[in-house]
Amino acid sequence: MNANLALTRHALREAFTGRRRIGLALLALAPALLGLGLRRWSEAAAEAETTFVLFVVGVGLVVPLMALFIGVATLREELMQGTIVHLATRPVSRGQLLATRMTGAALATWLLAGIGLTLVFPAIGHLDAELVGLTWLVTGMASLAYTSLFALLGAFVERPILLGLGYLVGWESIVAGSGLVFRKATVAYWVRSIVDQQGFVSGGLFAGEIVDPATTTTAVVVLVAIAVVAGLLGTLWFRRREITGSEGG
């Protein structure tokens, strides 16, 4: 098997190991469970409820949280547990190692969140092929950008989960929906632009319409660029990083 494929596959599998697996499964199922509840509560549940669960709860809350839990762990766990040495002493470059870790983590987030959000359709009882496609596109873009950022965060800081939660609540949710020029410095602004351009409601923890949404193409390009820049910054750092025995025990 090609080394990049093997590393990506490894990262994908490692994303779902240990106790995190249960938490992630519950998180993935949360939108569908909410959809089931809405269906029981209101017989008329249809497109409005579906898009609310998909984009406000799912893309606005579940995907960033999932990206946080998967992203921060992707390199951090290998470094903390000492298993990184089994990879870093193989004939693969540090850049390859980091890029494949980020790709694997983003794929893991995308697949899990995508499957979880797809279950919302049967849960609510409203199936719309166009909406399914949009869900996978938006989930993919959000997973890519958020997971890359959080992978970087996990490698750099001591308490990445706490800082990541603070970032999501304090910056992404508030600033993205504001009229401030800084809104474009959030991932949520670009993710929600894609949803808004398709005529659906989007949102995060503090949902609200975003001001002056970007075009879908621009949003996709910017989100990919965020992931690439995160990857390049991470590579610059990781190339110089020494692997010491003390972090492995």
Place this chain on the structure above:
Amino acid sequence: MSVLELEDVSKWYGDVVALNDVSLDLEAGLTGLVGPNGAGKTTLLGLLTGQLEPSTGRLRVLGEDPWGNAQLRERIGFVPETLSLWEERTGRDHAHLAADLTETGTRSAADDWLARVGLAEAADRPAGGYSRGMRQRLKLAMALVHEPELLVLDEPFGGLDPVGRREMMELLTDIDEAGRSILFSSHVLHEIETLTREIVVLVGGRIVAQGDIHRIRDIMDEHPHKITIRLGQPRELATSLIAHDDVVRVRVSEPTDDDPGEVLAETRAPDVFYDRLRDTILEEGYDIQELLSPDDNLQAVFNYLTKGASE
């Protein structure tokens, strides 16, 4: 060609000097790197395998600089000291991943190595259930899947029981006989002594001796060599021994009800001393109960070297 070349290599972490101006030239073969805990062995191996960057100096492994050199790692196999593995993954997963990350390694070679290290039956069990010995053997298989020219092992006997140690030694002997260069570290001299005569002694971040164990012992001979003789007539033997120029010191412990007496002699010419002692014992008919020389094994060399270096 030299397998390893180090010229004035130093490595420090902040104010802590882990390696201090180390120069070393190692030819192909099986070499033991010995030193107490904290001597800098793991740092040295980390530099050789490209995990660490030297603070100063020049370093070449198989003719190339290892730092940031992924291609060179195609020619090196490394068995780290850590016992950490991906606990939920099977041994076979580990070996296959190791093979997938190389150009020359194959999954079938990985399966072969798993069998050679005795993990064929356990290969499909999660590594979380592996004993220390199994983990060491799995790491060895992972390091060998691409048939590297140089195998580097950091404390490969760590945590192994006597059977595990013997098996690991047999494996390393086989690998050595197959023509591969091996550098392994240990703080237990007996392990190194069993496998090879070529050693590098590292203490306090400095190389204090390198070469054949016996040559290093010759250095020892320039210094007083301690011999303990347990017998019933220590004072008589001590009087006889002290008359000779090569004997620099004699200490006597008188016999008690529980213990025989003891003579501790220090000589600058152990070979002459032993010959004379044999003759004296035969002539005088001493009842020797035990003859010990802590200086007769590598441990003594090591003790001497480490003590000298730390003073």
